[in-house]
Amino acid sequence: MINYFANPSRFLKMTEKLLPWLVRLTILFFIVGIYFGLFYSPADYQQGDTVRIMYVHVPAAWMALACYVFIATMGALSLVYKHPLAGLAAKSAAPIGASFTIIVIITGSLWGKPIWGAWWVWDARLSSVLVLFFLYLGHIALSYSFENPSRGNKASAILALVGLVNIPIIKFSVDWWNTLHQPASITRFDAPAIDPSMLIPLIIMALAFFLYFITVLLVRIKSELTSQKIKSLNIKMIK
């Protein structure tokens, strides 16, 4: 199955067909999610309307982590099986993940100021997310810092795999150590600690972020493939 879709020309054909629908779905989910988040969902009993930052902050955080796991997986596939598309996918996903991470940090500090009383604190959760942002930047820098793109892919894949240890640290930092950031609300062993009237807009927004990620990822991989084709054509013409 992986081999079937990993054929670049087949991948391009599939992408052409899927993209228009993905774009429409993403826009639809964002409109519904933002409407629900801003108007339909209630204010929080403690935080009032400030809680609405959650509908951007939390999905962005989930996607920042998910995107990193995706990049590390693609890195492993390209290191072990030398799949050309896997390296491209990792390279294309890194800037998207970095933007999700910067969104998390900005919305988090906008949330932190009114509720905690501080834009930024050096607790384990916030610091480990900052490390994630630097890992993304390192990944982007490494994949472009070699003359030969396949060497860049290799180096960035190794960085991505080493940085993978940071993901459980981010996730469990709020349980392992005393942090200012509160523990998880949704992935708990008992029922989620979020009222359904707030959980529904959160899930819609999470799906919107996920669809956005897939859409932009496909567009970026497509353009990478096209630019590779142009490069190889240029080389042929010179010869």
Added chain:
Amino acid sequence: MKRKNQRLILLFLALVLTSSGATLILIALEDNLVYFYTPTDVKTKNSAISGNFRLGGIVLKGSIREFGTVTKFGVTDLKSTLFVRYEGVLPDLFREEQGIVAEGSLSPNGVFIATNILAKHDENYMPKEVSEALKKSGRWKDTKPKK
């Protein structure tokens, strides 16, 4: 053995090594990674905690006293309590039984002199009506600090 499988095993070994290395580092750093100490930590690890540090816990019910801009209150982790003196503007969420983090140092008479107060909020999100209904029906879960 095929090259592919060799690389797979190598990758697997590298992952095991990096994660166990990271685990060892985190265990070694344990005490430095906490953002705040609880009143119990302060009493039991007295020698290790000195100078400026952060104290976290729940504002003791009925302990808030205000003298102009100065506020005095107790911070508890339900096992032991420390009293805090703070001069300045308190965050909006500051109230009885709210989780807070105070930055400052311990004075010789055992009162924590705070220079900054941060409010901690819990992981529960719900509209006001639901929280009132829960309190009325007696199913309200009190937030307890960890440890």
